[in-house]
Amino acid sequence: TFARGLKIAAAIRKDGRIDAFVAGIGSGGTVSGVGKYLKERNPACEMILADPVGSILTPLVNEGRTVQPGSWLVEGIGEDFVPSICHLELVKKAYAISDEEAFHTARELLRKEGVLAGSSVGTLFAAAAGIVSTHAHTMRPATHRFTADRRRVDPTPTIAPVIVWV
Numbered sequence: 001t002f003a004r005g006l007k008i009a010a011a012i013r014k015d016g017r018i019d020a021f022v023a024g025i026g027s028g029g030t031v032s033g034v035g036k037y038l039k040e041r042n043p044a045c046e047m048i049l050a051d052p053v054g055s056i057l058t059p060l061v062n063e064g065r066t067v068q069p070g071s072w073l074v075e076g077i078g079e080d081f082v083p084s085i086c087h088l089e090l091v092k093k094a095y096a097i098s099d100e101e102a103f104h105t106a107r108e109l110l111r112k113e114g115v116l117a118g119s120s121v122g123t124l125f126a127a128a129a130g131i132v133s134t135h136a137h138t139m140r141p142a143t144h145r146f147t148a149d150r151r152r153v154d155p156t157p158t159i160a161p162v163i164v165w166v
Contacts (some may be wrong), residue, residue: 020046022128024077024120025057028086035090049094050127052078052102061094073099074119095127102126 018038023030031047038045051058054070055078069080074097082088097105099119106122109115117125 018042018045020048020131022048022050022124022131024050024124025079025083025086025088026076028083028088031091032085032087035087039090046092047090048127048131049091050077050124051094051096052123053096053098055079055096056081057088058094058096061088061091074102074123076118076120077123095130097123097126105129 019042021034021038023034025031031049035047038047049057049061052072052074054072056067056069057079059065059067060082072078102119102122104122105126106117106119109117109121109125115121
């Protein structure tokens with residue numbers, strides 16, 4: 001929602017400037033609300049979609065192409081339709097992440113960082129890694145871990161401008 005965008009921007013940087021925001025689409029509410037807020041503050045902010053292979057959203061965002069949905073194991077993100085509240089026009093780029101890569105990334109987060117996360121988080125972090133590798137000269141990754149009710153787990157402020165909403 002728009003209010004969530006306000007909270008995220010305030011938690012990240014005092015000026016609210018964020019260069020990129022990575023999210024998955026379930027209902028489309030986070031991409032729409034946060035995207036609207038961030039774009040109003042910084043029109044250059046890139047809304048990035050992390051999407052499971054098989055979802056119709058990646059080809060739609062990247063190529064304007066409608067495809068038949070496939071199947072995927074990642075839960076909570078990816079769609080076989082565009083949700084009515086989703087403002088997909090805010091999304092600049094989509095990264096299609098395979099189930100294998102999503103599950104592997106989630107396991108690596110546990111092994112290396114001690115973060116117990118599901119496959120949707122693996123999808124988001126794999127997409128974020130792709131963004132950072134292609135924009136290494138202009139962006140640094142920033143991630144925030146939240147509980148299910150969206151309370152921040154990591155109390156340390158992070159000032160880097162790429163956000164992964166998990």
